[in-house]
Amino acid sequence: MRVEIWSDVVCPWCYIGKARFEKGLAAFAGRDGVEVVHRSFELAAGAPREAGKSVAEELKAKYGVDDAQLRAMEERVGAAAAAEGLGMRHDRFSTGTFDLHRVLHLARERGLQDRLLDALYEANFAQARPISEDDTIVDIAAGAGLDADEVRTVLADDTAYADAVRADEKEAAELGATGVPFFVIDRRFAVSGGQPAQVFTQALEQAAAAGGLQTVAAAGDDGAVCTDDACDVP
């Protein structure tokens, strides 16, 4: 069973939703047969990396909320994070995330994608580190087990893994995702949003009950097949 999770590094519900999903997965009997793949989604598509841009100022400018509304929003999301044992600093930064997704694709090739995503979430939300900056990204990635020089090389080359990021985003659109987190099980069942853990457990159980591939036509009289042993000839 394969779960694909579209998310963005600066999306608080992705951060909270990942923890909730993992709790839901832990309660699923078939958890050992589940492969998790993280896929790219930029909330602000094509936005550049930008140093020192505070989330608070961005939210106020973008949605016209005042300080009191902003505080109330942040308190609700902070409480949801705290309920999962996650930190959420209100003085965190905002940035375009295309380059971060490129590095996450490098990490995927190295088998370190999940660890790097956790580390980026932690750095961004719990520690309010400036994840727009090369040195910070390299430091976080190295802490997750990646080779620092390799990360610098990817950051310096705009084209590295760029197609992989765009391919993920194209697939999200094709699957009907308009926001994140977006969870897809076996390309068959979708869960949208950072739902409670038990919703994920139920979705996994539903996918397991639905079974794997449905055979429309097996090799036989009309359709021949070759195996290592022989090519049947009807």
Add this chain to the structure above:
Amino acid sequence: MRVEIWSDVVCPWCYIGKARFEKGLAAFAGRDGVEVVHRSFELAAGAPREAGKSVAEELKAKYGVDDAQLRAMEERVGAAAAAEGLGMRHDRFSTGTFDLHRVLHLARERGLQDRLLDALYEANFAQARPISEDDTIVDIAAGAGLDADEVRTVLADDTAYADAVRADEKEAAELGATGVPFFVIDRRFAVSGGQPAQVFTQALEQAAAAGGLQTVAAAGDDGAVCTDDACDVP
């Protein structure tokens, strides 16, 4: 809709099945929304490339068939090919195909996979060209639009796209494929064997009727989602 086709370059039912599938696809109303991906499967896993090994001698040695049995087999498969307008020479060669699959993965990255697979089938089955040989492979690939130097570089480096070939083969095993061609629609419906065209049309219609993703839980009260416009906070 996405159709993945596991096949091997030296598998006659893959060659015939591809033509039948394409005929079935052409009769499917939703054909414009279908993406086709070719995946690797070696009939003789790990076998090296080998020059000048005739299929006839291999079949006789491997299955103990005599000349008359061999002729009868080849006539049946040749008739099935001819019915699809495809040539089938009985003096064709056999070879390990790992390197050919590696080049097919290069072609996939260049958007030329389908063209290269057609060209390899044509060269192998209809023209009995020695597809074990570097110069022949490069010539065929260049004819399909690939850069000859790039193909030579991939052939010379055993590790290039090797993981991609093995990943395809691992997935085939996980999906229960024991022979090829093996067609999978949206990771949900399987057709095994080079079935008649109408079987493929029906399978595509069945997959279309089954619809796309089934939403288990939509973003709402319990599960929040971030979009480009806002992060909902429940």
